[in-house]
Amino acid sequence: MKKALIICYYWPPAGGPGVQRWLKFVKYLREFNIEPIVYVPENPHYPIVDSSLIEEIPEGITILKKPIYEPYALAGLFSKSQIQQISSGIINDNSKQSILQRLFLFIRGNLFIPDARKWWVKPSVSYLMSYIKSNGIDLLITTGPPHSLHLIGRQLKRKTGLPWIADFRDPWTTIGYHKKLKLTKRSSAKHKKLELEVLSSADHILVTSTTTKKDFKKITDTPISCITNGFDTIKKSGSVLDKKFTLAHIGSLLEDRNPKILWQSLKELSDELPDFSKDLSIELTGKVSASIISDIESYHLTNNLSLPGYVTHNEAIQRQNSAQLLLLIEIDSYDTQAIIPGKLFEYMASGRPIIGIGPRESDVIEILKTTQSGNYFTYTEKKNLKNTIIEYYRAFKGSGISNTTGDLTAYTRKELTRQLSEIIHQY
Numbered sequence: 001m002k003k004a005l006i007i008c009y010y011w012p013p014a015g016g017p018g019v020q021r022w023l024k025f026v027k028y029l030r031e032f033n034i035e036p037i038v039y040v041p042e043n044p045h046y047p048i049v050d051s052s053l054i055e056e057i058p059e060g061i062t063i064l065k066k067p068i069y070e071p072y073a074l075a076g077l078f079s080k081s082q083i084q085q086i087s088s089g090i091i092n093d094n095s096k097q098s099i100l101q102r103l104f105l106f107i108r109g110n111l112f113i114p115d116a117r118k119w120w121v122k123p124s125v126s127y128l129m130s131y132i133k134s135n136g137i138d139l140l141i142t143t144g145p146p147h148s149l150h151l152i153g154r155q156l157k158r159k160t161g162l163p164w165i166a167d168f169r170d171p172w173t174t175i176g177y178h179k180k181l182k183l184t185k186r187s188s189a190k191h192k193k194l195e196l197e198v199l200s201s202a203d204h205i206l207v208t209s210t211t212t213k214k215d216f217k218k219i220t221d222t223p224i225s226c227i228t229n230g231f232d233t234i235k236k237s238g239s240v241l242d243k244k245f246t247l248a249h250i251g252s253l254l255e256d257r258n259p260k261i262l263w264q265s266l267k268e269l270s271d272e273l274p275d276f277s278k279d280l281s282i283e284l285t286g287k288v289s290a291s292i293i294s295d296i297e298s299y300h301l302t303n304n305l306s307l308p309g310y311v312t313h314n315e316a317i318q319r320q321n322s323a324q325l326l327l328l329i330e331i332d333s334y335d336t337q338a339i340i341p342g343k344l345f346e347y348m349a350s351g352r353p354i355i356g357i358g359p360r361e362s363d364v365i366e367i368l369k370t371t372q373s374g375n376y377f378t379y380t381e382k383k384n385l386k387n388t389i390i391e392y393y394r395a396f397k398g399s400g401i402s403n404t405t406g407d408l409t410a411y412t413r414k415e416l417t418r419q420l421s422e423i424i425h426q427y
Contacts, residue, residue, distance in 0.1 A: 015050030
């Protein structure tokens with residue numbers, strides 16, 4: 001059985017989408033003749049905690065831990081809420097940033113390169129070199145963000161000669177929030193230099209979207225494979241559809257990800273259709289920017305708004321299984337065309353129709369189309385969006401909104417792990 005050392009930052013009890021990808025890969029790798037050994041921080045600073053995910057760690061898996069210095073924890077003494085926002089990727093526009101937030105962003109972008117976990121690299125390399133020599137490791141895997149973990153992989157490969165796979169759950173220098181870090185020209189160049197070194201040094205690159213694959217292919221000849229995120233087998237038994245016409249969004253809803261055309265459409269339909277306002281429920285589960293809540297209130301939809309806050313993964317699944325419609329919202333930007341939210345696949349597994357709103361040419365469009373899981377709109381398609389909501393509402397008032405029935409086999413976690421195993425066994 002091949003031994004793979006997997007170096008990651010997000011691991012239970014971390015909550016949110018960042019932990020799901022490798023937790024699920026680890027769950028199934030043994031079925032494909034690969035023994036995973038997982039290396040994680042001993043005392044991490046997780047912006048979201050979900051202890052229920054600990055139960056999903058396979059029995060008998062070796063988990064190695066090493067203490068990490070977390071500057072976010074120290075900075076949190078000055079402003080815990082703002083540090084949690086920044087570490088979660090919630091960054092206000094320049095005009096709405098406090099002086100303290102601007103300072104934190106400047107420090108984050110220019111002193112913590114590539115990120116605030118950079119001080120874990122040196123002690124990790126030292127610790128893992130000893131472990132590798134004593135335990136017959138066959139292959140290295142790093143997953144980012146945080147992309148500093150790829151620097152651990154790069155150094156270990158140099159010292160051991162072991163094959164190394166670098167997994168990019170998100171892009172590095174092209175992701176939306178990177179531009180908000182107030183980078184100097186020197187710092188920006190350093191980020192790009194490190195990114196290129198990682199892409200060129202790894203034996204294989206994994207990405208989660210075809211757009212990221214195309215972008216990386218422009219700057220490296222390293223083999224690149226796209227393995228999307230996916231969903232585990234989800235039990236739908238016991239899920240009862242909401243009696244309200246519920247439009248539900250699960251996960252963080254950032255300031256830039258504000259679908260005003262949706263709020264406008266819902267306000268107009270509330271004025272035009274009898275009972276629509278009484279039936280409507282807008283359920284936003286997770287962290288929601290204050291500006292989005294304010295916009296919803298400005299359209300007089302306050303009485304229709306529900307804000308459960310962060311919930312466990314199991315409860316999130318229950319909420320999406322019972323919603324009438326599921327909302328998938330992305331920032332309207334070229335940089336976000338490559339972003340395929342992890343929630344999309346669990347949305348698909350729920351069988352509830354998806355309303356996606358985001359940039360043109362998003363990788364999400366093809367997935368929704370091929371799986372027949374829902375509809376997608378750009379931020380300029382208000383009329384089409386409104387008409388689609390009307391159609392769903394009429395179905396809701398009639399015989400009910402049916403589940404989607406597309407073939408989702410390609411996006412099951414076990415199938416995705418099979419694809420990963422084929423890459424691992426090449427080395």
